[in-house]
Amino acid sequence: TELNATEITQEAAERLSRSFNRDIHFVAKEPISFLGQEDLFKQLLFILIENAIKYSKKDIVIRLYTNQKSLTLEIEDKGIGIPENEQTAIFERFYRVSEDRNRESGGSGLGLSIAKKIVEQFEGTIHVQSKIGVGSTFIVNIPLRPFKEVSLHD
Ligand code: ATP
Secondary structure: OEEEHHHHHHHHHHHHHHHHOOOEEEEEOOOOEEEOOHHHHHHHHHHHHHHHHHOOOOOEEEEEEEOOOEEEEEEEEOOOOOOHHHOOHHHOOOOOOOHHHHHHHOOOOOHHHHHHHHHHHOOOEEEEEEEOOOEEEEEEEEEOOOOOOOOOOO
16 A cells, blocks of 8 residues: 555654653655555564664654655664674674673564565665764665556557
């Protein structure tokens, strides 16, 4: 079904902001829709926002924008960051960056592997830009499939 990504993202940001009592800023210029499954998109948002909350103590910024060919979702935190040599492995099942820094935050190391599966289901990509002690931005790109053109010939 056609999902209103802007509306769903705003709702998720508001709900998680309230329940974790943390500031989450949502930046979007226009309504963006794409074809996908609503519960999967919500789960993707939940995983990325919950991680941003868990691994930072400051405000979180969510941006949603489009170039008409694809939509981009960015979730930025000013938290502990992720070592450069682990920025690919974190998307694997059960992978967690160094157990001791993670001990207090718990977790199974499954969230990001599920996030990646969901993004692949949308035929998109996910990666992270991050610096230790500065923060992390998770960047999701999802193609906006054009509606099938009806051929006037043949
Ligand atoms: P859970 O499955 O409960 O979410 P988790 O947070 O350990 O547990 P993932 O979401 O898969 O699992 O994340 C994998 C690892 O990547 C985390 O253990 C953490 O080390 C690192 N990580 C994920 N998101 C962030 C973030 N926003 N900032 C810093 N590190 C992160």
